[in-house]
Amino acid sequence: MSFWAPGEVRLMFQAVTQAPSVHNIQPWVLELHERSVQVFERWDDAIPRHDPKDRDRLISCGAAVTNLELAVRHLGWETTTTPFPDHGHPDLVASVTAVRPYVPTSSERDLYRAIPYRRSHRFGFDGDPLSEDEIRAVKHALVGERVSYHRVTGREEAETVAALTQHAVQVLRHDHRYLRELQALTVDRGKVRLGIPADRIGHGLFGGLVHSGDPAPDHETLTSLITKECVFVVETIDDTRWDHVLAGQAIQRAWLTATRLGLAASLITQSLQVPEVRAGLGEKLQLPGFPHALMRFGRATRVPKPSPRRTFVDVVRQS
Template identity: 30%
Template sequence: MSTRSPKQALDAAVEAGRWSPSVHNTQPWTFAVSGEEISLRADTARRLRAADAAGRELLISCGAALFTMRVAMRCEGYEPAVRILPDPDRPALLATIRPGEETQADEPTWVLGGEIERRRTHRAGFADVPVPEQLIDSLVSAAAAEGARLTPIRSAEAVGVLAALTQAAQTLQTQDQRFNLDIIRWARPPGSTRADGVPADAYPQEPAPTEPDFPQRHYSWRHGWGAQGTPAEAATGVVAVLTTRSDGREDWIAAGQALQHVLLHASAHGVSAAFHTQALEMDLLREFLRQELCSGEYPQMIMRLGVTFDDDKDVPRRPISDVLE
């Protein structure tokens, strides 16, 4: 049983939560500790103004933080007691989590916990190394455990459609000043000391196209930033879509928890994810995907999974003093 105090479990959960993935590394969350309970709150000032007007991606990001805290609390020896959207009169309060009964973390939980600070978002192509089918199956199960569905896209034609829609959305967004301002706001120049956003060395200066091509965000935006020395060719990896049956705030939080479960499990097996949310940020394209490729379920994330060339770069994170109220 646990030899850690509830206070230590709370501290560990908050520290872990800030390492979670978020759209453009916005880290749109704050934590408040009262007694033996953590409140997870949405930092709506960090919402993407054009791309995420409804706050869907913000809540997915916060859902990822919630799952991370659950894992950390189990590793500290306590079963997390969680309430989702506990107060309708406080919409920014997304969840509360507190140490419940003492427990002994099992091996899979320890493995997930060990990846919290090691996991990295990838923003390029992958090495030409296959992802084992057994691992893909386990990632599908990880998403299902959190109430979402992860569907690997097996058909080359369907992969082509997803790539084409991503290309179309990327082209349209680069012509739209509102979307460009979202990118500019969260792109960090070389040498920046900011603790959020996407660093200039976190993506290739000249990305190698995949086949079919899934374009990345133009974080450098005419500045020529980016890491040099990237491969001339890159593999696409396994394309997958994360969906939910309905599309409310609770579903978005569930999608975030499922996403982080998938990412941590994949990271433990040397597999990273590259995200492509462009088409999901345009209502008509997202609805087309829902009807034509997702069997009526709501797409929450499009990703590619694969083995990376090099993903050991430091990731900026806001200090505890910024996120803990």
């Protein structure tokens, strides 16, 4: 008999599968073992033009690992996570082991419960700015082993982010291979299991994805939008594969924290995949580490529909 009951496996699958992922490719496979679950990177839906160094793939896997840890704790087990445990299998990203019986903390329970409600909100935010308490909670979640953040503050920094974003828009909207890749993953709702529904894109805004026909946002509009939003740059102290996984874990913790507080968020890595934009952010904001993503938080009056997800048989395998 397996250590994991069928209902427990389904619960872990559901938690993992709802994690955010670059272009919603859900680049993970779960393998079940006695007392542990392994998260493997998968390569069947590569996006080499957007993610040539596989940074976003590993950030996505990191978000999935956070959801898996929360699910195993929800099942009543303390967890330990071993990064890249097998040098012979570099695609094995992490092993999450159930070490001993455990009662999850109330904050772990809240984060676990927030998993199905988290969404990418690529549109403008409505309503009041975040309170100091809300900002503090998000900041707290963004700090972790090797991971920290920089909050974009004041007009000068907003102008810097706006200028770099505009540059990225100019580069990307003329990169036909890039656009073809994104277009192939821009989907209509229906039987698809991957990709971003066209009605979730948010064209032309700071939080949206760049497509070919999108107007480049004007500098003043973009600057004032960024000044009003609560925007963080997520960074790590190094740029290794494990740093990328840890960045994904912190991003997901912060995203679930925001969801639990009734806030909306979106993640932007698209512009940082343009090398001079990533370098420019680091230099102009004087970041001590390696930037991976911009993360914006705000209030939204509606929760968008969920994006499609892979099926159980496509994600879970027995060892």
